[in-house]
Amino acid sequence: MTDLSLAVVLAESARRYPDKVAVVDGDVRVTYAQLWEQARSYAAGLRELGVKPGDTVALVAPNVVEFPRAYYGALAAGAVVVPVHLLLTADEAAYVLRDSRADLVVCHTSQLAMGAEAAGKAGVPLVTVGPVPSGSAPARRLEDVAAGVAPLRSYLTRSAEDTAVVFYTSGTTGEPKGALLTHLNLVMNATVNAFDANDARPDDVALGCLPLFHTFGQTVSMNSTFRVGGTMVLLPRFTGDAAIELMLREGVDVFHGVPTMYVALVEAAARYERLPRLRLCISGGASLPVAVLEKFNAAFSTTLFEGYGLSETSPTASVNQPHFGTRPGTVGHPIWGVEVEVARAEVEERIELLPAGELGEIVIRGHNVFAGYLGRPEATEQAVVDGWFRTGDLGTKDDQGFISIVDRKKDLIIRGGFNVYPREVEEVIARHPAVGQVAVIGVPHEVHGEEICAVVVADGVTGDELIEWSRERLGRHKYPRVVRFVDQLPLGPSHKVLKRELRRSVTISEE
Structure with a gap:
């Protein structure tokens, strides 16, 4: 068994950059040493509440400093993290809690309306993190529990192939499925994003506006920024104006976003005499219209790198990379250690790879491919064929290796x-x-x-x-x-x- 924990991402940066600011949340600035100590304190509190290695902790929190505290705290305690989408109804969230067999819900006090109701419906105990709302007596606070015990000395040992995080797919066909991402999946994806695919640097100041409960925001924005030792400036509610103003105030030079965010930034840019100097911009999550890419590059005098991935692939599978050059309208080349090919879409029982230029289904294999769907062996068998993950996306790969996504099969x-x-x-x-x-x-x-x-x-x-x-x-x-x-x-x-x-x-x- 090879020992590896996703918690090492924060632990190692705390060792290398102890006094550097890891997170900016409004007026709050937390260094790497402080954030790791707080995460270990949360971990001790979770153990005091009965969380054992391999147990499942659901996390309901927006983009505030308590998210990484609880996320890495649960990982340090040896637990599996299930991030809950904040726009779900209480019934939808309760389904996630039941399907993931959550042992405990950690809920930020700003999300109690949905989180507490979902936990009640699913019969799962709940603790809160974050400030206590005035005039209310919320459920038991994790901070109070943690205050009564010493922080863990370090993270608990896990196997590289153990599940670290369960991401629930959007459920466009049928009920949402829990995609099992291992410690190896997520450590490798953060590492390759930080040190190989993108020109990330320790002095980066990245805007954390993508939802941290989502795979893109969690791996590419949070984990990759922490992996390289950068600073993440949190923005709980995105608008174009709020993002530009915060980026100017905090000296942000790295932006990770989805196409709708780039559209909003282009529109807002016309209202500002001065714009942030963005060195590295990554787009993912959906296809970015070339017109938007061109308008953004012109407005912000930068180069936008479009990439591609899915919850099941940790998420990054390919991206336009400085090493290979950029080509608008494509999602670049596969990241290091990952293969992205095009297979015959109509043949479902096996993988038949197609030559360059032919249209087919995008298939992926490598260290980023998930361990399967929780409790759904048949769905896993349909998704992973001959060692390749079938994405359901149609695309092409040209003779220079650039990958283009044409559309979803179902669209x-x-x-x-x-x-x-x-x-x-x-x-x-x-x-x-x-x-x-x-x-x-x-x-x-x-x-x-x-x-x-x-x-x-x-x-x-x-x-x-x-x-x-x-x-x-x-x-x-x-x-x-x-x-x-x-x-x-x-x-x-x-x-x-x-x-x-x-x-x-x-x-x-x-x-």
Whole structure:
């Protein structure tokens, strides 16, 4: 057995950079030595509450300093961490608690409305972290328990192949599944992101605005920043203006975000005479329209690196990297130690790799691939075939190794027997100067089977004008015949556009 704990990410940086600021949370500044001591104190408190190595601790917390304290504290105690999405209903969160067999819920006091109800429904004990709301007597506080015992001297031993974190997938088809990520998965992903794929440096000041309960925010933003010894400036609620103002105030030079965040930053940038000097910008979580990438690079005088990954791949699988150069519209090359290839999508029982340039399903293998779905051996068997993880994403790989994601298999639109990939249509519409955001979906149609519909956030343009714009730039079977305007696109907990919600609303209105 090889010993390895994800807690080592914080422990080692506390040893190397004890007096350096690890986290900025409003007016609070916490050094690496302080954060590691606080995490070990939380770990001792969790043990006092009966948490044993291998037990499961659910964490309900926003982007505040208590998140890394509790996260690394649970890991140091030898527990498995289940981060809970904060936008879930109490019933949805209770499902996660029951399915993960959580032994304890650690809930930030700002999230008690959902967290306490979910814990009650699932029959799981709860402790709080964070400030006590005035005039209330919340559940037992982890800080109070921890104050009565000495901090653990270090983290408890775990095996590299033991589960460290369980991420729940969004459940676009059926109930959410718990993806089992091992200590090796997550330590390697943080390390490769920090030292190989990206030009990360110990003097980085990164904006922690991605939800830390999500795999992208947790691994690429928090764990990778801590792995390299940088400083993370936390922003609990993202807006373009709030991000720019905080980045200017704290000297942030590294930004990790999803496409909707880059859209908001581009829009907000026009309102500022001075913008932050961003040295390293990473986009992931969903496809980034090339038009947005170009506008962001121009506004902030920087280079944005788009990457790709999933909860099941820790998450990073590929990214545009300084070593290979960048190519807009692609997700770059596989990270070190990981293979990303294209397989025949219609053959499900085995992996048939395709030559360069051919369209197929993106498949991944390497140190980043998860250990399976919790309690779902059949789903695991369908997802991991011949040692490769089948992503459900369609894409290509050119002869220089650049990977392009065309679309999700399930988002493919078939109009009159012709395949239409929404992303291609979105790229064209996103270039219209009046368009802020766009999502393209298929809606039922009696004649064509499906019709192409563009759902748009825009100002000063009509639907007919957008249809004409698209018709001039796309094949006859590709341009949208239906345009719907909305004030905002529906977003999930990880800031991805929820196309299933759009399909539901547009289908009803069109019938």
